[in-house]
Amino acid sequence: MSRLGKKPVQVPEKVKAEFKNGVLDISGPGGKLSQIIDEKINIKIDKDSIFVEALGNSRQHNMLHGLTRGLIVNMVEGVTKGFKKELEAIGLGYKANIEGGKKLILTVGFSHLVNLSIPSTVKITAALTPDKNTLITITGIDKYEVGAFAAQIRAVKPPEPYKGFGIRYLGEKIIRKAGKAAAGSGKK
Helix, strand or coil, X not given: CCHHHHCCEECCCCCEEEEECCEEEEECCCCEEEEECCCCEEEEECCCEEEEEECCXXXXXXXXXXXXXXXXXXXXXXXXXXXXXXXXXXXXXCEEEEECCCEEEEECCCCCCEEEECCCCEXXXXXXXXXXXXXXXXXXXXXXXXXXXXXXXXXXXXXXXXXXXXXXXXXXXXXXXXXXXXXXXCCC
């Protein structure tokens, strides 16, 4: 049995959970999330906790046991607090604009603008930081959607190793390379 899967998920007062026909619905102040639960797993709901129970003892049952509990924890956290990812666009003239709340337009050193359609489940803001870099903030109640859209934005122009220009997560460390000038200076 999964050790984490055995632990009950605590449900705050404002959150309601319902399990019907293999679908778990969790609603709270942030919104409502649904998750299809595999038939190898059973869910029991008390008034302040959710119990995840594997209906077998095989390796796949154990894996699904821990996974399902982790997904439920993320759902409960999402409808109460929400999730947030921050990205920095570092480079000369790198900008991000939001057009009508439906499109993110990136200017990141290409000969063209990059248009990304914003999913309906996330909210995005773009602002300039004091050191003239663009900070893109992605928030939402679904951890998967927030992380996937942040990765999609970062994939447009990943940071390069020589000068560090590109789109990176806030606080991400980029391993820098010395470049040709430093590599050729030792030869005579």
